[in-house]
Amino acid sequence: MNKLNNREQKAINKKWHISETAMALFKERGYNSVKVKEICKAADISLGTFYHYFSSKxxxxxxxxxxxxxxxxxxxxxxxxxxxxxxxxxxxxxxxxxxxxxxxxxxxxxxxxxxxxxxxxxxxxxxxxxxxxxxxxxxxxxxxxxxxxxxxxxxxxxxxxxxxxxxxxxxxxxxxxxxxxxxxxxxxxxxxxxxxxxxxxxxx
Structure with a gap:
């Protein structure tokens, strides 16, 4: 397997960060109570960044x-x-x-x-x-x-x-x-x- 370059590794880390932030909110408040904009705020990212990595909640x-x-x-x-x-x-x-x-x-x-x-x-x-x-x-x-x-x-x-x-x-x-x-x-x-x-x- 080829070693990931710096940019690829950063992209993976960013996706994991968003995912983990969302999962923590889902666990705390329930899936249906959490909106995408709240995930973005908690993860300190823009809405565009969220949709770059995920197509939807x-x-x-x-x-x-x-x-x-x-x-x-x-x-x-x-x-x-x-x-x-x-x-x-x-x-x-x-x-x-x-x-x-x-x-x-x-x-x-x-x-x-x-x-x-x-x-x-x-x-x-x-x-x-x-x-x-x-x-x-x-x-x-x-x-x-x-x-x-x-x-x-x-x-x-x-x-x-x-x-x-x-x-x-x-x-x-x-x-x-x-x-x-x-x-x-x-x-x-x-x-x-x-x-x-x-x-x-x-x-x-």
Whole structure:
């Protein structure tokens, strides 16, 4: 990969600054209560600068999912997993923990409102790193005989993410009153149990 020049690095830093400022406002006040001009004021930028980096306020939310994915794989980079299920659970648990501890339920309410009311982009994309990694892990598990041969990797990956979204919405509806990480792991274990060749060996 070519090293970024000074101008490119400054552009990346500026975009991150705007994104982080917006996310802090969303978390504090809720997505719908924050206007673009307020983001500009808090970030000390002009309206033109904002629209140079983002097409709309909604596009910041889409960017959030890319940030979440980057954080997931940064946190898991040094971890070793004993089984494919451990890896799947590790990835999705880390995702839930980032949403719970770093973003908060107020921001996630705004995020889901935006996703539902507009056309989903990165968060639902099959090119998303999170989805691609889940599919690859499932395929590896099938090839090594850990998962049943009739397992459909793409279908199971979709189910994992759909189940996770359901738990996130439930967590938001209940005001973030329980540990999202624990619920997602618990529900995923129940679902993944059905595709393991030797489920009796699992410590569920």
């Amino acid at each position: 909604d596009s910041i939310i889409d960017e959030t999912y890319q940030i979440i994915d980057e954080r997931i794989f940064e946190c898991l980079d040094e971890r070793k997993f004993n089984t494919p299920i451990d890896k799947i659970l590790g990835i999705l648990e880390q995702s839930a923990c980032i949403m719970q501890e770093e973003l908060g339920y107020v921001l996630m309410v705004g995020s889901y409102y935006q996703i539902i009311s507009s056309k989903p982009d990165y968060s639902y994309s099959h090119n998303r790193n999170l989805y691609v990694t889940l599919v690859e892990t499932l395929k590896e598990g099938i090839a090594t005989g850990y998962f049943k041969k009739d397992t459909e990797p793409e279908e199971i990956a979709e189910t994992c993410l759909r189940l996770g979204r359901g738990d996130i919405i439930d967590w938001c509806l209940k005001g973030g009153s329980f540990k999202l990480c624990d619920l997602i792991v618990k529900d995923l274990k129940r679902m993944l149990y059905s595709i393991v060749v030797n489920p009796e060996d699992l410590e569920f």
